[in-house]
Amino acid sequence: MRMLSWIVGCCMLTAVGMANAATQVLFETNQGNFTVEVYADKAPKTVENFLQYVKDGFYTNTIFHRVIGRFMIQGGGFDRELNEKPTRAPVVNESNNGLLNATGTIAMARTPDPNSATAQFFVNVADNQFLDYTSPEPDRIGYCVFGKVVSGMDVVFKISNLPTGNQRGFSDVPIRTVVIRRASIINGK
Template sequence: MLRRAALSCSLIFGLSALPLQAGPLVQMQTSAGNLEIELFDEQAPKTVANFLHYAQQGYYEGTIFHRVIPGFMIQGGGFTQAMQKKPTDAPIENESGNGLSNRAGTLSMARTNDPNSATTQFFINSVDNPRLDARGNQPGYAVFGRVIKGMDVVNEISNTPTTVRPPHRDVPQTPIVILAVKPIEAAAPDVPPQ
């Protein structure tokens, strides 16, 4: 209960005050460098389970960041380097009303105009994007994690030159490939000598 109260309080003031480990940790290895990501399984359980399911299946290996908009976000997780969309499982329920905000460094699920259409694609906010949050009865884009190491890589990807590959815009000229998404085992706590 105390952890939840502290977490709720920290959400009001932004993600920088979140506990060091609110959920599972994964490493996203990319051709531009590696990211360490903390997943918010308490606030977005279905979204995190969905993401981890695809990661464990090796789904993300070889997909690219196919949409990059400087000063906004980088999106990936659904297309091959040939810009072929990969098949997915059924969409998941939108969990955007979980109290988390689309702040710089957070991961959110990409979707269509249908709020419950997210499958594999995600984006990383390169700046604060509160306009993407849920408001009242209006669903937003579900935040389910944050980058805890590697924001320099996110910024590098965000500033990469893009082109048009019809019908897609904002596609990096040089593909930025996701090589793997793997769990990071939590370090065992230090035990003082007896």
């Protein structure tokens, strides 16, 4: 009887652990792989939007088109020829969630319109406090952090240090194209 209770207890702990496992997304790039963990409890609409793009295969063969050392790497919106991919409607800015644009965090890229984020994201390679939420005013609302890199930060740093130049009206484009071969959910929902 004790053995049965122990087995049932272990199974329940495993089930609870799996239910509480944070969702992680694996980015496979031509420079190596990295994994991000997303925080649906802090930025539910942003995470739902991002994960839908992942599930749809949207990020496959997109590139990191904006790379600035000691700042961030940005991608998820353009193909290898720098053609913008069509996106769904923008998601509301959830930057007032207590998360900071610290080294290794992932956040939504956007235009000056605070509620213009669609599919593009960036990974901070420095602590970028000037991107954090400070007030609800449009020029101080910040950029919504919705997760962090949990493995492969060396790959992110490698990408951030690549030589860049100008291409087709874009600046800070890596001279050697950095391709997201695939993004996939590796655990969670």
